[in-house]
Every structure is written in structure tokens, then in C-alpha cells.
Amino acid sequence: MTAIILKRVDEARNMARFYELDVQLGLFGDISVIRHWSLSERMASLKSIGFPRDFTQTS
Numbered sequence: 001m002t003a004i005i006l007k008r009v010d011e012a013r014n015m016a017r018f019y020e021l022d023v024q025l026g027l028f029g030d031i032s033v034i035r036h037w038s039l040s041e042r043m044a045s046l047k048s049i050g051f052p053r054d055f056t057q058t059s
Helices: none
Strands: 006-010 015-025 033-040 045-049
Touching: none
Parallel strands: none
Antiparallel strands: 006 015, 015 033, 033 045
């Protein structure tokens, strides 16, 4: 799937930020939301949140 990538660079403030948001299908058919962020593209944090494929259905 296509990821959303945001970059912010402000050389006057010596600031660089990187954000990425992606939705992917997991190995067992689940859906994962992947968040990736950092102060630069090298040092990064990653968080993945998984949802069952039928999380929108009600009983």
C-alpha cells in the first residue's frame, strides 16, 4: 500500500523532522497501522498497531 510521508526541514532553526504513516496487510490477514517518526531519517522510532480483519463488523 502507499505510505504517507511528511518531512519538515527548517535550516534557520536547525530542525529536521520525518513522519510516515502506512497501512499494511499482515501475514495472517490482519490489518496493521505502521507509524514511523524521527528527528531525522536516520534515528527513528516505529510503532505498529494490529487490528483483526473484521474489526468493523458487529455481532
